[in-house]
Amino acid sequence: MSDASFESKPIENEAQFGDFFALLKPRVMTLVVFTAFVGLLAAPTPIHPFVGFCAILFIAIGGGASGALNMWYDSDIDAVMKRTKGRPIPSGRVTRQEAFAFGLTLSVFACVFLGLATNWLAGGLLAFTIFFYVVIYTMWLKRLTPQNIVIGGAAGAFPPMIGWAAATGEISMASTLMFCLTFMWTPPHFWALCLFMRSDYDDAGVPMLTVTHGRPATRRHILGYTVMLATLAIALGFTQVGGWVYLSVALVLNALFLKGAYDIYRRDEAMSEADNFAVERKFFKLSLLYLFAHFGAILIEAGLDKFGASL
Amino acid sequence: MSLTKQHELHARRKGRNVGLGLTLAAFVAIIMGLTVVKVTSPEFRMPAAEGANGN
Numbered sequence A: 001m002s003d004a005s006f007e008s009k010p011i012e013n014e015a016q017f018g019d020f021f022a023l024l025k026p027r028v029m030t031l032v033v034f035t036a037f038v039g040l041l042a043a044p045t046p047i048h049p050f051v052g053f054c055a056i057l058f059i060a061i062g063g064g065a066s067g068a069l070n071m072w073y074d075s076d077i078d079a080v081m082k083r084t085k086g087r088p089i090p091s092g093r094v095t096r097q098e099a100f101a102f103g104l105t106l107s108v109f110a111c112v113f114l115g116l117a118t119n120w121l122a123g124g125l126l127a128f129t130i131f132f133y134v135v136i137y138t139m140w141l142k143r144l145t146p147q148n149i150v151i152g153g154a155a156g157a158f159p160p161m162i163g164w165a166a167a168t169g170e171i172s173m174a175s176t177l178m179f180c181l182t183f184m185w186t187p188p189h190f191w192a193l194c195l196f197m198r199s200d201y202d203d204a205g206v207p208m209l210t211v212t213h214g215r216p217a218t219r220r221h222i223l224g225y226t227v228m229l230a231t232l233a234i235a236l237g238f239t240q241v242g243g244w245v246y247l248s249v250a251l252v253l254n255a256l257f258l259k260g261a262y263d264i265y266r267r268d269e270a271m272s273e274a275d276n277f278a279v280e281r282k283f284f285k286l287s288l289l290y291l292f293a294h295f296g297a298i299l300i301e302a303g304l305d306k307f308g309a310s311l
Numbered sequence B: 001m002s003l004t005k006q007h008e009l010h011a012r013r014k015g016r017n018v019g020l021g022l023t024l025a026a027f028v029a030i031i032m033g034l035t036v037v038k039v040t041s042p043e044f045r046m047p048a049a050e051g052a053n054g055n
Helices: A003-008 A017-022 A026-042 A049-073 A075-080 A096-117 A120-141 A148-157 A159-168 A173-196 A215-236 A244-266 A269-274 A278-306 B008-012 B014-040
Strands: none
Touching: A017 B014, A026 A049, A026 A148, A026 A159, A026 A173, A026 A278, A049 A075, A049 A096, A049 A120, A049 A159, A049 B014, A096 A120, A096 A159, A120 A148, A120 A159, A148 A159, A148 A173, A159 A173, A173 A215, A173 A244, A173 A278, A215 A244, A215 A278, A244 A278, B008 B014
16 A cells, blocks of 8 residues: 555544454354354264364355455445445545455455365355355346345355355255255345335435335235245255254244235235334344244254254 | 654554454464364375385
8 A cells, every 4th residue: 555545544534454344244244154154064074173163264254255345346325325324435434446455355365265174166156156246246236126135135145055065065955945045035034124114225226126116016025935935944844954943943933924924915005004014024023033043943953963862 | 662753654553453463363373273184184195295106
């Protein structure tokens, strides 16, 4: 960095270590870490604990790097929206070039070291995830189609599959269904939020289903995706990661989730406004528990299996 | 006591530099740990030395 760059920046806008950490979207990273951890532990092949720790770390760094590249490309949108205008780039603490260099370096680092520490399928899957999130989602389809949530959800769904590949060196039916679980869960989760939270994506020119196709269509989409999600979630119970614990959790939660989606489908705007979107809010809260409980149940099954106490 | 007065820039960037230093130290520790785990695992085989077969 040249002297000119820091002399030209106001002192209060000097980037601190935390600003670079914020570029990695740490909150999103927690979901990445949790699901990758479940994928790694549920895999039938044991992995050395330190190698497993490094694999999760590199997956988290790769996920964070894609977040930094997303902030680099979307800095124009972030500057317009209330929720994101305090991020390091729109607030002027980090330049776009710095974020790009940071994200790209960490992406290469994470993929190469995941490949070296575990295997090249895992490293390649991480590279594909970053490419998918940054190029396919952020640069291409996010601003083009109201199905952007579905596409973005796919990128967030890869970590358990990468964790599984890190341990086993392969892709299996179980790891594919774990991918499908997060992939199909994202749209109903996010669209329910869109129904009761006014998003400023409109101001930023990002097409949202609630605006492009209307709110009744969004309600139909929520129900459609929830039906597909429930089918896949139950199917996961019959793979090698499933068992009675998982199936019990899945049956209860999917019944509740389907009921919630059906209730949302049956309601119109007048009904929702009358109770301040109570059903939509409840469905959104349930969606958070839904994903956590499904992956938690897989983790319990893996624990039972490791200690020879499989039911 | 240092011979030269510290520039204001150093104080301003202290947090960033300490953070980077700790990150690099963690990186060294991780590579060291990975190396130890890899070379002590039962699957590890030392690559055959060049010229060992008389070439």
